[in-house]
Amino acid sequence: MLSKLNIEHILFLDIETVPEYENFDSLTPEKKALWEHKSQYQRKEDYTAEEFYDRAGIWAEFGKIICISVGYFKNKGDIRNFRTTTFYGEEKSLLQDFKNLLETHFNRPQHLLCAHNGKEFDFPYIARRMLIHGIALPYKLNLFGKKPWEVPHLDTLELWKFGDYKHYTxxxxxxxxxxxxxxxxxxxxxxxxxxxxxxxxxxxxxxxCERDVVAIAQVLLRLRQEDLLDATEITSV
Structure with missing residues (x-):
């Protein structure tokens, strides 16, 4: 099945996130209490809520996206070219720019998004941060009412699991x-x-982040049993 996909129809992506504020003290009293409750299970009694705040970027409710890197194949005949680019800056602006890319260049039914652990992290994180900023979800991220086989997402972690839900790599x-x-x-x-x-x-x-995007594309190539990209075939734009 993977080998039948047109690899030029896939947008590979990775995001980098950080806590929304540099320091725990910058949170409002209400948000401090919410963070203490949210993080309680993970930190147990090993850390205080303040000590654990440096990990807040993992949660979309307490973190923010600082960049989204994407990559796509633009081949000419037998000549392969993998192009990468990154959206960065103020979060609402970079999210809007990423949405514009999806709606103008990756908006067809055959287009797919691909990330590593994307179904558990990247895709929902982007969607949540968009909604927090009042940005309407693009079609490729709006999963409401979709059946599992209608979701336009590939996940290299899921592909490697081969149905083993206990396995993380x-x-x-x-x-x-x-x-x-x-x-x-x-x-x-x-x-x-x-x-x-x-x-x-x-x-x-x-x-x-862009190196991760290249690596995700390389994993998919390997799973398709195709030759890996070499440095001459990768372009940052």
Whole structure:
């Protein structure tokens, strides 16, 4: 089935998120109480709500998206080209720009979105943040009333599970076992908050996010038993 998909109809994507505010003290008293309740199960008695706040970016209700990187194949005959680009800046603006891309270039029934763990994280996170900002959901993210086989999403984690719902494999591990160059050359997800708030280095995060997008495309190529991309076939635009 994977081999029958037109790979040029797939938009690969990855997002990077951070806590909505740099410090716990910046939250209103009401939001502090809500965070304390929301995080209680995960932190148990090992951390206070304030100590655990550096992980708030995981939840759309307490975090925000700082960039969305996308990639797509633009092939000419036998010549492959994988193009990447990133939406960044003020969150509402980058979300609107991403929505515009979906509605102008990836709006046909055959178009699919692809991410690693996207069904559990990227896709719902983007949708929730759009609604928080009052942005109407684009068709590709509006799942209300859709049957499972009508959802236009691919997830490389789900593909690798082969129906095993207990199994989780990180993108870093999956690229390793499939013989794909690791995207985690500089930083990993646990470092994004500090790179953003303390180092103020968004460019570094964007480069990391785009490498993940390339890695996701490489995983799909490997699952389709096709040759991997080489550096000459990848273009950042």
């Amino acid at each position: 990180s993108l870093k591990l999956l690229t390793n076992v499939l013989g794909i160059p690791s995207p985690k050359e500089d930083i990993d997800g646990s470092m994004v908050r500090d790179v953003f708030y303390k180092e103020n280095d968004l460019d570094r995060i964007i480069e990391y």
